[in-house]
Amino acid sequence: MEKICVAVRVRPPVPTSSSDGEWQTSNERCWRIEDNRISLHSPFDSNPASNNALSFAFDHVFDRSSSNGRIYGLLIKDIITAAARGFNGTVFAYGQTSSGKTYTMNGSEDDPGIIHLAIKDIFKNIQMRGIYVAGLREEIVSNTEQVLNLIKVGEANRHVGQTNANVRSSRSHTIFRMVIESRGNDASCPGKSFTADAVRVSVLNLVDLAGSERIAKTGAEGERLKEGKHINKSLLTLGNVINKLSDGGKQRGHIPYRDSKLTRILQPALGGNAKTSIICTVAPEEILTDAALLKRQKLEIEQLRQQLQGHHSEVLEQEIFKLRNEMLKSELEREKLAMELEEERKLHKERDHYTREQQMKVDSLSNCVHSDQDRNSCQIPIVARLDMQFVFILVPLMQGVSTWQSFSEERIDSHSMLHSDSFRTPSSEAQANTFVAKRSDYSRLPDSSPLSINFIDATDEDLWLGLNKGCITDLDKLQMTPGLKANSVPSSYISPVLSLQGKLEFGRAAESHHKLKEVYEQRCNALEKECSLLREEKDSLAQALAEETQKRKDLEEDIQRIALAFARRGGLLKSVHDKFKIKLKNLTIPHAIQVLPPQEY
Numbered sequence: 001m002e003k004i005c006v007a008v009r010v011r012p013p014v015p016t017s018s019s020d021g022e023w024q025t026s027n028e029r030c031w032r033i034e035d036n037r038i039s040l041h042s043p044f045d046s047n048p049a050s051n052n053a054l055s056f057a058f059d060h061v062f063d064r065s066s067s068n069g070r071i072y073g074l075l076i077k078d079i080i081t082a083a084a085r086g087f088n089g090t091v092f093a094y095g096q097t098s099s100g101k102t103y104t105m106n107g108s109e110d111d112p113g114i115i116h117l118a119i120k121d122i123f124k125n126i127q128m129r130g131i132y133v134a135g136l137r138e139e140i141v142s143n144t145e146q147v148l149n150l151i152k153v154g155e156a157n158r159h160v161g162q163t164n165a166n167v168r169s170s171r172s173h174t175i176f177r178m179v180i181e182s183r184g185n186d187a188s189c190p191g192k193s194f195t196a197d198a199v200r201v202s203v204l205n206l207v208d209l210a211g212s213e214r215i216a217k218t219g220a221e222g223e224r225l226k227e228g229k230h231i232n233k234s235l236l237t238l239g240n241v242i243n244k245l246s247d248g249g250k251q252r253g254h255i256p257y258r259d260s261k262l263t264r265i266l267q268p269a270l271g272g273n274a275k276t277s278i279i280c281t282v283a284p285e286e287i288l289t290d291a292a293l294l295k296r297q298k299l300e301i302e303q304l305r306q307q308l309q310g311h312h313s314e315v316l317e318q319e320i321f322k323l324r325n326e327m328l329k330s331e332l333e334r335e336k337l338a339m340e341l342e343e344e345r346k347l348h349k350e351r352d353h354y355t356r357e358q359q360m361k362v363d364s365l366s367n368c369v370h371s372d373q374d375r376n377s378c379q380i381p382i383v384a385r386l387d388m389q390f391v392f393i394l395v396p397l398m399q400g401v402s403t404w405q406s407f408s409e410e411r412i413d414s415h416s417m418l419h420s421d422s423f424r425t426p427s428s429e430a431q432a433n434t435f436v437a438k439r440s441d442y443s444r445l446p447d448s449s450p451l452s453i454n455f456i457d458a459t460d461e462d463l464w465l466g467l468n469k470g471c472i473t474d475l476d477k478l479q480m481t482p483g484l485k486a487n488s489v490p491s492s493y494i495s496p497v498l499s500l501q502g503k504l505e506f507g508r509a510a511e512s513h514h515k516l517k518e519v520y521e522q523r524c525n526a527l528e529k530e531c532s533l534l535r536e537e538k539d540s541l542a543q544a545l546a547e548e549t550q551k552r553k554d555l556e557e558d559i560q561r562i563a564l565a566f567a568r569r570g571g572l573l574k575s576v577h578d579k580f581k582i583k584l585k586n587l588t589i590p591h592a593i594q595v596l597p598p599q600e601y
């Protein structure tokens with residue numbers, strides 16, 4: 001057996017008054033035990049062999065189902081046997097408050113603790129040799145019961161108090177010490193190097209330490225607070241003494257045994273050839289020291305950073321990329337729709353314009369038809385209006401008298417503009433400012449202006465002469481414009497025929513244009529709606545993008561803040577860690593103690 005043996009014991013969860021009989025469990029982390037290794041896993045970590053877990057190795061690790069008897073058998077029995085043979089021995093129960101130190105040392109009725117089992121064994125050994133020695137105090141004990149009675153007296157002196165963490169918290173360290181004097185028995189030890197006169201004296205310490213506690217967690221105040229400070233101080237000194245002892249050789253320097261009563265009492269059992277076992281008790285509720293908390297936070301930050309740099313940031317990037325793509329797509333779609341809308345508007349405008357033109361033509365033709373009917377009845381010449389221009393047709397009559405004549409397209413042969421002031425039609429009565437046109441040379445009648453049949457009986461030169469008060473215009477002196485070919489007139493300017501059929505056709509065309517106009521208007525409205533929907537979608541996408549970006553920024557800021565705090569405390573930790581490493585290098589005794597983090601002392 002190594003000189004110092006370190007084991008960990010995890011106690012089962014304890015029902016508390018606050019939890020109404022339910023078992024307290026840690027929903028954050030859990031301890032996993034494998035052989036002599038104990039690891040702290042996060043709940044998300046399904047792989048037991050994961051590298052993310054904090055892992056420690058010890059000489060022994062006892063899970064919650066382990067009894068005191070098992071721990072005694074594996075860890076303590078050898079020390080007891082050695083104590084009977086003259087070796088000092090010490091057993092510490094060390095751990096956070098409420099982690100099970102007292103239970104380990106004292107046990108319960110069903111599961112007697114280390115002290116009970118050790119006493120029984122010692123007296124069993126003594127009985128097997130046949131010798132026993134009185135204790136240092138003037139109490140002489142000769143059997144287990146006597147010792148247990150003495151322990152009860154000691155227990156009565158033990159100072160116990162209630163804290164938030166434990167209803168019966170030990171407020172002092174309890175050391176059960178047995179000084180064993182033994183003399184060799186020739187009969188029982190034949191051939192042994194010592195004689196029957198030689199007395200071997202060994203000291204066995206079974207120590208139930210008071211728990212290290214975080215004041216904030218235990219809620220200690222007043223007297224409890226004072227006790228807590230003393231407890232922590234003496235535990236710190238114990239840690240320093242063990243550290244110094246671990247240094248080994250000349251480097252170790254002064255060992256501060258005298259800094260606390262605890263180390264002063266235990267001095268003979270800590271150095272020299274003493275055998276020591278430390279049972280570190282662990283509560284599953286994880287009452288952590290500041291250093292352990294710091295370590296855990298550091299690990300969590302590292303995990304977060306990895307997540308952020310790795311998978312998480314990738315997901316965010318992809319999300320942002322996707323959102324950007326969608327935005328771009330909807331932007332393009334919107335532009336396309338806007339162009340289509342513009343196109344539709346143009347077409348609509350053109351059609352509207354065209355419809356209006358057609359309507360005007362229809363109106364003017366209606367007038368023409370109407371006027372034609374009038375003319376047929378009273379023979380008044382008509383001025384036909386064709387769209388934007390007025391065209392006046394001067395038609396030669398048989399008697400060499402010209403007159404205004406309404407026309408159809410087929411009748412257009414020549415036209416000429418007369419002075420604008422004279423745009424007055426001749427009437428059957430003499431009018432002021434009217435005129436009469438007269439052809440001087442009938443032999444040069446323009447073949448481009450065939451005479452309408454309707455005009456043959458219309459009037460004669462004498463009538464015109466009479467009507468126009470002798471004002472005769474020589475038609476041959478008027479300049480004639482060349483005859484127009486029917487198909488040379490652009491279709492949009494072609495006046496519809498005067499026939500009823502033509503009028504109906506125009507009516508139908510106007511109606512179909514009107515319908516078309518309505519269809520286009522509906523289409524325009526639908527496109528506008530689609531546009532506004534897309535605009536809304538774009539806005540919401542932009543908002544989602546902004547939120548994602550903000551989230552990521554917040555996360556990064558958090559990490560930076562925590563990383564800064566770590567950097568500050570990291571320096572301190574590192575120097576402690578380095579120191580500890582150097583000590584471990586020089587440590588010759590225990591290999592198990594090397595795995596203990598420095599703060600655990």
Ligand SMILES: Nc1ncnc2c1ncn2[C@@H]1O[C@H](COP(=O)(O)OP(=O)(O)OP(=O)(O)O)[C@@H](O)[C@H]1O
Binds near residue numbers: 012099104171281
């Ligand atoms: N292995 C175990 N099995 C069952 N109950 C246990 C075990 N260990 C501890 N307990 C129970 O847990 C509670 C706290 O244990 P205990 O008083 O031994 O803690 P402690 O470490 O001595 O605390 P403190 O340092 O405050 O004195 C007690 O009710 C005890 O009976």
